[in-house]
Amino acid sequence: MKFHTATLTAALLMGTSAFAGEITIYTSYEEDEAAAFLDLARAALPDVEMNMLRLSTGDLAARIIAEKGNPQHDVIWGFAASTIVNPEIEKTLEPYAPKGVEGIPAAFRSDEDKWFAVTGYMAAFCVNNERLKDKGLEMPTSWADLTDPAFKGEVVMPNPASSGTGYIQISSLLQMMGEDEGWALLDKLDENVAQYIKSGSKPCHAASAGEYVVGASYDMRAIKNIAEGYPITMVIPSEGSGNELEANALVATSDNKEDAKRFLDWTVTPEAATAYGKWKAIVTMPGGEKPQQFLDAGLPQDTSDVLHPTDFTAAAEDRTAIIEEWQNRYEN
Structure with missing residues (x-):
């Protein structure tokens, strides 16, 4: 039975x-x-x-x-x-x-x-405090600051062709500044970029590990790495943070x-x-x-104060053209 x-x-x-x-x-x-x-x-x-x-x-x-x-x-x-x-x-x-x-x-x-x-999520920089000090650099507060020749070879960014974080960073800059001024800033920035990485989080990891001064990444990756004890500061660019x-x-x-x-x-x-x-x-x-750790890392209680009002439809419609232009300028 x-x-x-x-x-x-x-x-x-x-x-x-x-x-x-x-x-x-x-x-x-x-x-x-x-x-x-x-x-x-x-x-x-x-x-x-x-x-x-x-x-x-x-x-x-x-x-x-x-x-x-x-x-x-x-x-x-x-x-x-x-x-x-x-x-x-x-x-x-x-x-x-x-x-x-x-x-x-x-x-x-x-x-x-x-x-x-x-x-x-929104764009943010991960800045390695120790490497920044060793290089004698000032804490950057904006995308414009990263075009200073003093940061040559010390910036890493996500590739916008593969990373949503990378694309929204580029797209939002073009929306904020207009095509001519936006591409001009990106041209200057490219002179300082050591490499473009496939992932949106890896630039922050690279900066956190002390490989570079600045990793252009996004808010939560910076917050998590700070909580894990990495010697970095999260910087929300003063021009306004592109977001997705x-x-x-x-x-x-x-x-x-x-x-x-x-x-x-x-x-x-x-x-x-x-x-x-x-x-x-x-x-x-x-x-x-x-959470308090978000605020301790520098995130505003009201993020609307720092967000750029992203036009997602325009970002979608312009995606192919923007990525092709970006690749023609910086990958060839």
Whole structure:
């Protein structure tokens, strides 16, 4: 009798596993952020098997476009708003308004419910205090400061062709200053750049390790590295910080839309918002306080005071032209 009971139990378990939901998630969240958020989502939805592919913004965009005839994913999560509005990507999406999405201001959502953004990030410099002192340099406060010949070979930046952080840095400078002045500043800046790195976080890591004085990166990477004890200062450029929203969306061809929708519903829950607040400087959902370590690192309580009002549609429409111009100027 025990044998039959055990056999029946095993059969039921196998059946449960066989009929469990399964979704594939494409994301550009940083690896540590994505892992932390995904652990919470799996705990909240234990009957849904979640597979995740994490790539940088440019690489993930290329993959989505290459697969547009036969998408291999169900959900886009934490993906640059300036890229998700690319028509080749947006047409793969199906409108969906998760439960609770009305708590997110309309400015952070697609008019057609094709996507909604719950988090974001902004440009920031990671400045190595020890190397800065050794080189006899003044603490930079702006992009313009980084064009000083004294910083030659001491600046590293993300490559805008592969990094969403890198692209929004370049795009926002051009929006702030206009084409002529913006490219002129970038020309001067290029003379001081030691290398352009594929990732948005690695320039901060390189500066944190003392390899360079300045790593042009983004807010949370600087905050995390400061918390980990690296001798760096976070500098938010005085011209205004270019910023990016990170969007979520439902893929139209998903074979498991019910579980994909349940996942998207979870991304706007109070539990998710609390988790975002521990990792992200910009959270579009109401409520929550910034952790003290964010403030101690130099992040303003109200980030709207330092953000440049990025035009994401223009950033998307101009992306190809900007990247081609950037590559022609600085990669040839």
